[in-house]
Each structure stands twice: as structure tokens, then as C-alpha cells.
Amino acid sequence: MAKITYITSDNQTHTVEVQNGLTVMEGAVQNDIPGIDADCGGGMACATCHVYVKDDWFNKIPKKEDGEDDMLDMAFEPKTNSRLSCQIIVSDELDGLEVNIPSKQA
Amino acid sequence: MKKTDALIIGAGPTGLFTAHQLKLIGLDCEIVDNLDKIGGQCIELYPDKPIYDIPAVPECTGEELTNNLLNQLKPFNIKFHLSERVEEVKKEGNNWLVKTSGGNSFLTPNVIIAGGVGSFEPRKFSPKECEKFENKSLFYSIKDKNIFKGKTVSIFGGGDSALDWAIELSKESHVNLIHRRDEFRGAQATVDKMHELVKDGKINLFTKYQMANVHGEQTLESIDIKHDNDEIKNLKTEYVLGFFGLIMQLGPIANWGLNLNKKTIEVDTEKFETNQKGIYAVGDICNYPGKLKLILSGFHEGALAARACFKLARPDEKYRFEFTTTSTNLLKRLGKKE
Numbered sequence: 001m002a003k004i005t006y007i008t009s010d011n012q013t014h015t016v017e018v019q020n021g022l023t024v025m026e027g028a029v030q031n032d033i034p035g036i037d038a039d040c041g042g043g044m045a046c047a048t049c050h051v052y053v054k055d056d057w058f059n060k061i062p063k064k065e066d067g068e069d070d071m072l073d074m075a076f077e078p079k080t081n082s083r084l085s086c087q088i089i090v091s092d093e094l095d096g097l098e099v100n101i102p103s104k105q106a
Numbered sequence: 107m108k109k110t111d112a113l114i115i116g117a118g119p120t121g122l123f124t125a126h127q128l129k130l131i132g133l134d135c136e137i138v139d140n141l142d143k144i145g146g147q148c149i150e151l152y153p154d155k156p157i158y159d160i161p162a163v164p165e166c167t168g169e170e171l172t173n174n175l176l177n178q179l180k181p182f183n184i185k186f187h188l189s190e191r192v193e194e195v196k197k198e199g200n201n202w203l204v205k206t207s208g209g210n211s212f213l214t215p216n217v218i219i220a221g222g223v224g225s226f227e228p229r230k231f232s233p234k235e236c237e238k239f240e241n242k243s244l245f246y247s248i249k250d251k252n253i254f255k256g257k258t259v260s261i262f263g264g265g266d267s268a269l270d271w272a273i274e275l276s277k278e279s280h281v282n283l284i285h286r287r288d289e290f291r292g293a294q295a296t297v298d299k300m301h302e303l304v305k306d307g308k309i310n311l312f313t314k315y316q317m318a319n320v321h322g323e324q325t326l327e328s329i330d331i332k333h334d335n336d337e338i339k340n341l342k343t344e345y346v347l348g349f350f351g352l353i354m355q356l357g358p359i360a361n362w363g364l365n366l367n368k369k370t371i372e373v374d375t376e377k378f379e380t381n382q383k384g385i386y387a388v389g390d391i392c393n394y395p396g397k398l399k400l401i402l403s404g405f406h407e408g409a410l411a412a413r414a415c416f417k418l419a420r421p422d423e424k425y426r427f428e429f430t431t432t433s434t435n436l437l438k439r440l441g442k443k444e
Binding site: 040 | 147152230285286287289
């Protein structure tokens with residue numbers, strides 16, 4: 001279990017507990033947190049679950065695997081701390097993770 | 107105006123198998139899709155990725171699945187209308203009048219929405235100012251490459267479309283290629299070719315840059331691109347091209363009076379009918395308790411929706427359930443019996 005904080009582009013903060021094994025994307029969708037579309041359902045095929053990971057967390061979470069950066073090329077306003085939230089799997093180590101949701105997914 | 111027993115919106119796996127089921131039970135149908143090719147998400151999002159959960163198919167790619175479904179449709183003559191988006195669905199007596207962006211109109215008692223997560227549209231630049239020049243000097247696809255002759259063209263993107271066009275246009279235009287990182291996801295040979303042209307001074311490459319702003323009154327004059335380190339560069343350019351792939355948008359479906367739940371359409375699980383009689387939704391776009399977004403669910407949903415279509419298309423006939431193994435009728439339709 002990890003407490004994850006999602007900050008929407010209008011600065012609304014949503015902190016929810018997400019079960020280990022789920023993804024950060026699923027944590028948002030299951031808790032009706034706005035701004036994560038996840039059109040493809042977690043297949044790393046659409047780049048609509050794009051988030052910015054707070055800098056101090058970015059290097060702590062598991063690294064991007066092949067293909068994630070390719071999809072991020074298509075995301076809306078990608079930055080160096082961009083991730084696809086469907087590729088971040090929740091574990092106890094992620095307790096306290098903060099992610100910012102972009103103003104749009106596309 | 108075309109008359110048909112059922113109109114299918116979406117040529118993905120669910121739409122294709124739904125067409126098969128309609129034809130098998132003796133109804134005709136036509137298919138409209140906004141993409142320029144058949145296969146939907148399977149072809150657009152993951153043509154090369156293997157799928158492992160199609161019943162009785164241990165492993166196949168999105169492209170193979172599409173080709174197999176098309177093979178299965180071979181006995182039937184099905185009309186496809188590609189690169190057309192359904193814009194309007196209106197009640198007309200007992201029928202629906204359906205109009206597409208390509209100027210086609212259909213009169214049909216049954217509309218089956220097999221639209222995935224909506225229609226694929228190009229992903230656009232984020233600065234709002236870009237809209238002003240859209241389809242004038244800023245494009246997301248190329249219809250006539252001759253307009254770029256002798257001009258300066260700034261191309262954004264890191265995939266095959268961006269690279270192919272950068273290489274092609276560098277023959278007769280001044281090309282800037284701008285990408286958000288050093289790595290390109292295009293085919294290696296294409297990436298190598300691009301780097302060669304950069305070395306020869308035929309392409310100006312800017313990596314770790316993204317679009318920041320566009321300038322110009324009536325016509326586009328220049329653009330600002332911003333580096334990861336926030337440095338801004340101004341590039342004089344007459345044209346801008348953006349190749350960021352496609353995104354799925356619900357689009358006009360939202361205006362057809364259907365009960366929506368986020369980006370999905372509520373249906374019953376007997377006919378997969380929406381709140382509008384004669385409009386069905388199947389595959390990823392439909393929603394009901396327990397819905398699974400799997401291709402196999404789409405096949406089941408399409409088979410049931412097809413039977414529901416029979417009632418409205420042939421009000422005076424009774425639908426008889428038959429097996430392809432034994433029914434002479436079905437075997438005739440499949441071309442297996444004279």
C-alpha cells in the first residue's frame with residue numbers, strides 16, 4: 001500500500017491509498033481523479049496517462065523501459081520528468097509519491 | 107443516399123466480426139471508418155505487438171488478426187468507406203439517417219457503433235496560437251508536397267512520418283527537424299539517412315527542443331522553439347509540420363443523444379442496444395456491468411447486436427438460429443455450397 005498524491009493542473013490535490021501491484025494510472029482511474037484518460041487501458045499505446053513526477057521522486061521510481069519514451073514523444077507537453085503512469089507499478093517504496101497531471105492529455 | 111440493413115461505425119476487429127455475423131444471417135451492411143486503413147486500434151496502435159488472448163489463436167499481432175478477420179469476410183461483399191468520419195445520426199421515420207464527412211449518407215434501421223475509444227485524430231501542438239495557422243501553413247498531414255518547394259519547412263516529431271518527410275522534403279526545401287530528445291523511434295535505416303543529411307547540411311537538426319510559439323500576422327513568419335534548459339531559439343519558417351501520431355477522440359458521437367459514461371456508451375447486455383432504438387454499441391466503446399475491454403468480448407457483443415438488427419431490418423421475418431456446421435443456408439452464404 002502506498003499513499004499517492006495526484007496534483008491536477010488547477011492545483012487540486014488528491015491523496016489516495018493505492019494497493020501494491022496496481023499502477024499509478026489505475027490508482028487515479030479507480031479513484032475518479034480527473035485528468036488521466038488512459039484510453040488504451042494500460043497498454044503503453046496511447047500516452048494519455050501522462051504525468052510529471054516530482055523531481056526528488058523521479059530517480060527513485062523504477063526506470064522507463066523500452067518504448068515508454070517513444071510514446072512520450074506523442075504526449076502533450078512532455079518534460080524531462082514525464083512518465084506514463086500506467087508504467088509505474090505501486091509498491092511500499094512509493095509511499096508518498098507525488099505526481100502532477102498535465103492540463104490536457106492531448 | 108445508400109440504403110443498408112445495418113451501418114457499422116469502426117473497422118476494428120469488433121466491427122469486422124460484427125459485419126461477418128450480419129452477413130451470415132443474411133443482412134447487408136457497410137462500414138465507415140475515420141482511419142485510411144482497416145484494423146482500428148490493432149493497426150494504428152499495435153500492428154506488431156503480439157496478442158495472446160484471442161480464443162484458439164495462441165499468438166498473433168494486431169496486423170495478423172486484422173488480416174485473418176478480413177480473410178474470414180472474403181465470402182461476403184462488404185463495402186468499406188475509409189477516411190470518413192460519421193458526423194451526424196438523425197432519426198427519419200423508422201430509420202436512421204447517417205451522414206459522413208466524405209459526403210456519403212445512409213438510410214438504415216440499424217447503426218452499430220464499434221468505435222473503440224472514438225475516432226483517431228492527429229495530436230496537435232500545445233500552444234494555442236498554432237490553431238491560427240492550421241491547414242494554412244501548419245499541417246498534421248501532407249496532401250500536396252509541392253507547396254513546400256523552395257520554402258523553409260520546420261518538421262516536429264521523432265517517428266517515421268517526421269523522418270520520412272524530413273528526408274523527402276530536404277531535396278527541394280530547407281528543412282528544420284525538431285525533436286524533444288536525441289533518440290528517434292523511426293526505423294534505424296531512416297534515422298541513419300537523416301543523420302547523413304544533417305552532416306551534409308541538408309537538414310538542420312534541433313534536439314531537446316519543443317514548439318513554444320508561432321509568430322506572424324496573416325502568414326506564418328517564424329516559430330520559437332524551447333530547449334529542455336529553457337533556452338529559446340527563433341527559427342524563420344514558412345511552413346510547420348507536426349507528426350505526433352494519432353489520438354482517439356469521441357468526437358461527434360457525443361451529440362447523438364446517447365447515454366454516455368465518460369468516453370463509453372451505456373448498453374443493455376441482451377442486444378447491446380443504447381438508449382436509442384436501433385443504435386447499438388459494441389467493443390471497447392460500450393459499457394455495462396462487468397464489461398471487459400477485450401477483443402473477445404467485442405466478438406460476442408457484435409454477434410448479439412447482429413441478431414438484434416435482424417428484427418428491425420426484417421420485421422416480417424422470424425430469425426432462426428443456425429449453425430455453420432450444418433445449415434445449408436449459412437453454407438450457401440459462405441460460398442461452401444451451391
